Amino acid sequence: MSGMFVHNLRLGAASLRRNVLLTALMIMSIGFGVAASMVTFAVFRAVSGDPIPQKSSRLFVPLIDNRGPQYNRHGEPPSALNYTDAMALMRAHKAVKQTMLFPVGLSVMPDDPQRMPFKAVGYATYSDFFSMFDVPFLYGGAWDNGQDESREAVIVISRALNQKLFGGANSVGRQITLDDRQFRIVGVTDTWDPKPRFFDIFDGNLYADPSQIYIPFTYAVGQRIDTYGSNNCGSDGKRGDSWDSWLSGECVWISPWVQLEDAAQVQAYRQFLDGYAREQRDAGRFNWAPNNRLRDVREWLDFQHAVPPESRISLSLALGFLVICLVNTIGLLLAKFMRRAPEIGVRRALGASRADIYRQFLAEAAMVGLAGGALGLVLTAVGMLGLGMVFEPQIARLAHLDLSLVLLTLLVAIGATVFAAFYPTWRAAQVQPAWQLKSN
C-alpha cells in the first residue's frame, strides 16, 4: 500500500512535467492564494491573540459612569476612572488584587554629563500590578504595599533600560535620577511587552514601544507628575482649574484593573460597584442610576476594537482570494486530468479500479499542492518583508514567519489542492475504458 502510494507520488511528479503551462498556472495560483492568506493571517494572529492567556478571564476593568446619561457616549461610562473613583476602589480593596495606572514619561539624566538626557516612558501604578500581570523579573522584584502607602521614591526598570544605564549588571539598590528626582531601583523586569498592551488601551498604547519604568502611583500623584497619556473630560465642565481641583474633578485619566478569581467574586464586585455608585448618588455627586461595567481582558479588547479593522478587512479579502485561486485550480486540474482521458481509459481497460484512479490523481494533486505550497512559502516570506508597507510598523513588527506558519502554509496548500482535486478526480474516474479505447 505504501509502495503504491510512493509510486502514485512519483507518477504525480512525472505528470507535473507534462503540460508545463497548466502545471505552472496551477502552482502559481495556489502559491499566490496561499501566500496572500498566510501573510494577512500572520498579521491577524499577531494582533488578535490573547496577550495574557493564563489570566485573561480573571483580570477585569471596572468602569463607573461619572458623566450620566446626559453626557456619556452611547450610554457607556468613560473608558477610564477619575481620581476620586480610582481612590475609592483602591481604598475599598474588594478584589483579590487591584491596581490603578497611568502613563508617565520622565527624563533620565545619565551620571555621565557627556550623555544627553532621554525620555523613559512607563507607568505609575501599584505594587499589585506586577503579580496581576505576571511581570517577570530579572533582578529584585516589585515594591510592596507598604511602599505604596508611604509614597516611596522606588522604581522598577526594564531590562533594556538596565542594559542602557548599567550595562546589564544587577542594579537593585542603586539610585537613578529622573527629572531631578532620585529613585531607588527595587527591581529589573525581564523582557516583557504583552501585545496588544491590553492594560493601557485608554491611552492608545496598544502597540507602543515596550515600557521602561514603573513607579508608585501614590508617589507620582504626590509629586504632581502629569499623565503622559490622555485625559478625557466631559462637556459638563467639572474639570477643575488647578492640580487639586483637577484631582477632585470629573476628567478621567486612570486605567483601573482588578483580579477576581471566580463567578461569585465577579458577582460580588458588581454589587460593590453598584453600591458605590448609589452612595455617590445619595451624596449628590451622581444624579442617575448606577451604570457600571466590569469586563475581562477579552471583552475589553473586543469592546475597544483592539484588532485594527485593516487587519480584519485584509484577512477577509485574502480568504476570498484563496477561494478564487481554488476555483481556478479546480478548473485547471479538470483540464489537466481530462486531457489524459485516453490514458485513463487504457489503465482502466488493463484492470485499474476506480479507487486506483482516485489514488493516482489525488496523489498527483498533492504534488501540485506541495509545489504550490513551496512557492507560497517563498511568496509569504517576501510578503512578510513587505508588511511594513501595508501595516503600521508597530503592527508589522509583530507578525513573523515561524515554524507553525511554515507548516500551516504547506498544510493549507496541500489540503486545499487535494480538496480542489476531488471533483476533477471524480470526473477522471468516470472515464469509461471501452469508450476511450474505441475512439483511439
Added chain:
Amino acid sequence: MQIKPILSALRRHKAGTFLIAMQIALTLAIVCNALFIIHQRIAHLSEPTGIDEPNIFVIKSEWVGHPDSARVDAMIREDLQVLRQVAGVQNVTPSNSYPLRGSGWDDSVKLKPDQLQDSSGATIYFADQNFIDTLGLKLIAGRNFRADEIGHMDMRYRLAPPVVIVTKALVQKLFPGEDAVGKTIYLIGGPGTIVGVVDLLQAQSVERWASDFAYRSVIIPERLNISLGSFYIVRAQPGQLDSAMHAAVKALFAQNPRRVINDDDGVLSFSDVRSRAYESDRGMAILMGVISVVLLAVTAAGIVGLTSFWVGQRRKQIGVRRALGATRRDILRYFMTENLLISSGGALFGVLLAIAMNLWMVTRFEMHRLSLTYLVIGAVMLLLLGQGAVLAPALRASRVPPVEATRSV
C-alpha cells in the same frame, strides 16, 4: 453569430463553464470592493491640511526636570527668540498640536452658556500672533491676533480666551450663511469673541472618530505651558527646510540643554508627519492594489488554461467546421462569443456578489456603500479581461486546418 450552437456546446461542458463563470464572479466581487477601498483611502489621504506643507517642520521639545508654569513660559519665549534667529527660518509659533498629529486637545463648542448639548466638537489649537503666517493659513474675514492679546495658560486652567479665530468649516456649522466676526462662542471655561476666520485648517486627527469635526478648529491666543514640553511649528524659507531643521535643533540645545528632542520623532518635516498619519491608509490601498492585480492575473490564467483545453479537445470538430466552409474568422468569433457569454453570466452574478460583500463590510467595518460606477467599471474590466485571455487560444483554434477533420484523433 448564432448563439444557440454555442449554448448547446456549453451544456456539454457544464463544469468548465460553471468554474469560469464562478471565477469571474468572485473576482469581480473582490476587485470591485478593492477598487472602492483604494478610492476611499486615496480620497482620505488627499484631504488638504490647509497649511504650507512643503516648508513646515515641527519640533517636539520636552523639558527635563519639573519646571513650573511661569518658568516654562519663560523658556518657551526664549526658544522662540532663538528659533527666529536661525538661518532659513521664516517664522515660528508655539502650539500644543498640529494637523495630522493624531492627538491633541479636542473640545466642545456651544452657543449659549447654559446649553446642555454641544453645538459642535472642535480641535483646539493654542497659538500666538505668528500662527497664521507660520502655517500659511488664509485669513478670509476679520483680523489676526494682536501681540498684546497673547496670553499663557496652564494645562488645567479654564479655557476661556476673550478672543478666538475659527475656521470657515466651524462658522458654517455654527452660523450658516452669517458673518461670524464679532459673534461669541462658549468654550468649556467661558465665552470668546470671534475676531477672525481662516479658510482651511484641518483637525489634529484624521481618524474616524474625529471625522465629525474634521475641519472645525478653534485657534486660542495663548501659549499652553505644559511641564512635559511643547511643539514649535517652524516655517522655513523656501528650499531651506533641511538646513533649517538641523540648525534649529542645534540652536535650541545651545540655548538650553535641559531638554529632550527625541531622535526618531523629535523633529519632523511635514511630509514625514503626513506619511506617518496616513500609513495605514496608504498601506491598505497598496494591499488592495496588489491583491486586485494578482487576482486578475490568476483569473486570466485560468481562462487561458481552460480554453486551451477546450480547443485541444475540439480540434476535430473545428476541422470539420472548417472543412464545411467556416472561415478562420468564424472559428475565432465562436470562441470569443463563447467566452463573452460565460463572462457575462459570471459578471451578472459577480455584481450581486459584490453588492452582498459590500453590504457585509458596511455592517462589519462601517464602510460606505459601493457606488454603481465601480460595478460597471468592474464588470467591463472583467469582460475585457476574459476577451483578452481567450484571444490566444481562440487564435490557435482558428489556425486548425480543415484536414484535421480527416484525422482519427
